[in-house]
Amino acid sequence: MTAVSAPTTPLVDYADAVRRYDPVLGIEVHVELGTRTKMFCAAEVEFGAPPNTQVTPVSLGLPGALPVVNGTAVEYAIRIGLALNCQIAETCRFARKNYFYPDVPKNFQTSQYDEPIAFDGWLDVELEDGTIHRVEIERAHMEEDAGKNTHVGGSTGRIHGAEYSLVDYNRAGIPLVEIVTRPITGAGERAPEVARAYVQALRDIFRVLDVSEARMERGNVRADVNVSLRPSPEAPLGTRTETKNVNSFRSVERAVRYEISRQAAILDAGSAVVQETRHWHEDTGITTSGRVKSDAEDYRYFPEPDLVPVAPSREWVEEIRATLPELPQARRRRLQDEWGYADAEMRDVVNAGALDLIEATVAAGTSPAGARKWWMGELARRAKQDDVALADMPITPAQIAELQSLVDSGRINDKLARQVLEGVLAGEGGPEEVVAARGLEVVSDDGALLAAIDDALAAQPDVVEKVRGGNQGPVGAIIGAVMKATRGQADAKRVRELVLERIGG
Numbered sequence: 001m002t003a004v005s006a007p008t009t010p011l012v013d014y015a016d017a018v019r020r021y022d023p024v025l026g027i028e029v030h031v032e033l034g035t036r037t038k039m040f041c042a043a044e045v046e047f048g049a050p051p052n053t054q055v056t057p058v059s060l061g062l063p064g065a066l067p068v069v070n071g072t073a074v075e076y077a078i079r080i081g082l083a084l085n086c087q088i089a090e091t092c093r094f095a096r097k098n099y100f101y102p103d104v105p106k107n108f109q110t111s112q113y114d115e116p117i118a119f120d121g122w123l124d125v126e127l128e129d130g131t132i133h134r135v136e137i138e139r140a141h142m143e144e145d146a147g148k149n150t151h152v153g154g155s156t157g158r159i160h161g162a163e164y165s166l167v168d169y170n171r172a173g174i175p176l177v178e179i180v181t182r183p184i185t186g187a188g189e190r191a192p193e194v195a196r197a198y199v200q201a202l203r204d205i206f207r208v209l210d211v212s213e214a215r216m217e218r219g220n221v222r223a224d225v226n227v228s229l230r231p232s233p234e235a236p237l238g239t240r241t242e243t244k245n246v247n248s249f250r251s252v253e254r255a256v257r258y259e260i261s262r263q264a265a266i267l268d269a270g271s272a273v274v275q276e277t278r279h280w281h282e283d284t285g286i287t288t289s290g291r292v293k294s295d296a297e298d299y300r301y302f303p304e305p306d307l308v309p310v311a312p313s314r315e316w317v318e319e320i321r322a323t324l325p326e327l328p329q330a331r332r333r334r335l336q337d338e339w340g341y342a343d344a345e346m347r348d349v350v351n352a353g354a355l356d357l358i359e360a361t362v363a364a365g366t367s368p369a370g371a372r373k374w375w376m377g378e379l380a381r382r383a384k385q386d387d388v389a390l391a392d393m394p395i396t397p398a399q400i401a402e403l404q405s406l407v408d409s410g411r412i413n414d415k416l417a418r419q420v421l422e423g424v425l426a427g428e429g430g431p432e433e434v435v436a437a438r439g440l441e442v443v444s445d446d447g448a449l450l451a452a453i454d455d456a457l458a459a460q461p462d463v464v465e466k467v468r469g470g471n472q473g474p475v476g477a478i479i480g481a482v483m484k485a486t487r488g489q490a491d492a493k494r495v496r497e498l499v500l501e502r503i504g505g
């Protein structure tokens with residue numbers, strides 16, 4: 001490959017940029033709903049199906065085909081709206097968003113414009129240190145996804161330089177909900193963190209609402225991130241850029257950070273930020289110019305004449321509200337309460353991704369303190385060492401519960417438990433199996449212990465003399481010898497009792 005020398009984009013050091021400029025964010029999140037069929041027709045929706053096998057005349061935009069609204073998609077949109085503390089419209093309409101692109105076979109996207117199904121909400125976003133930042137939600141509206149273009153033959157995968165392009169309409173018409181924030185102000189230097197935490201909180205909510213698998217890597221959740229700078233929090237909003245389709249939490253954070261540094265350099269030079277969409281490049285961690293951003297007028301929005309308005313009855317909305325599951329933040333509060341963890345302990349558990357694991361371990365019978373000890377101690381250490389997620393460690397909460405119950409019943413001690421854990425992680429089976437296979441059980445048979453004790457006493461007659469003389473200090477030497485002889489498998493407390501009995505007798 002030839003090295004291409006791209007003009008270097010001037011950047012201001014991040015800390016310096018946020019000292020002198022106030023960043024303002026706006027985030028649009030698209031979530032693909034996990035309905036069985038598409039938004040306006042009965043084409044099935046299944047990830048990974050062969051191209052153009054999940055289409056109907058409606059999703060291909062064939063002349064005369066008429067759309068019908070997917071009732072489940074409307075219900076899911078209402079669930080999302082309610083979870084985000086939104087008002088639900090008594091009546092709302094679909095609108096045509098007109099533009100030409102081959103992945104939109106109708107030449108318009110059926111969306112909502114001035115009448116979204118949900119509006120005026122908010123979400124309290126919790127940062128890693130427990131700080132809460134309230135994000136105001138302007139609207140959540142229903143729309144359909146576009147198809148997928150594949151550009152073949154170019155070096156970048158983009159249309160420029162490609163020899164030809166392929167279109168797959170399987171995705172065209174999959175129901176989406178788009179959630180749009182009001183300008184997010186007051187985050188200051190923590191703006192990138194707030195952006196990331198917000199998208200992550202939404203993903204968690206989609207999952208517990210069971211409206212989407214919400215898998216970022218499959219593009220079920222996509223974020224468009226608007227960033228602008230102004231000289232101070234009192235100044236009017238600056239010109240924003242919109243970085244499209246950022247598909248991981250980490251990328252959301254990095255893209256915001258990059259745009260802040262880039263825009264600060266432009267403003268420092270006395271130039272104006274261009275209002276445009278930008279592409280995020282995962283590999284290099286930069287954004288590049290896309291197209292100059294269309295204003296809404298360019299889309300010639302108008303009400304969709306082929307669909308009747310959607311008017312969810314208040315009874316139905318209340319029915320849906322009554323069946324909303326416990327939301328992630330409320331669940332965290334409840335569990336912390338039940339488990340008696342300190343704030344910092346709970347934050348560490350959440351940040352380590354151990355919440356579900358500990359909950360399952362506790363459900364399997366382990367005390368909250370015991371569950372936390374394993375997952376946040378030995379296992380967290382090993383996960384970090386092997387660079388894998390805690391949830392991907394080759395051990396289950398049920399196995400941890402089994403391990404802890406072996407300790408609690410005295411069949412193994414802490415030291416042996418570590419060896420058992422090692423065996424389980426090495427794929428030798430569950431804790432009971434490892435104990436049996438490796439012969440790790442504590443020797444609690446007094447007969448076996450007494451034999452080892454008698455050997456130790458015989459080997460150290462001077463110690464026996466001292467102890468008989470009333471000095472119990474040196475008895476540790478005998479216990480140590482017994483533990484060594486039993487390869488750490490004796491119960492030290494029982495050994496001590498037996499040794500004193502033996503000497504006394």
Ligand code: MN
Nearest residue numbers: 030111143178
């Ligand atoms: Mn959209």
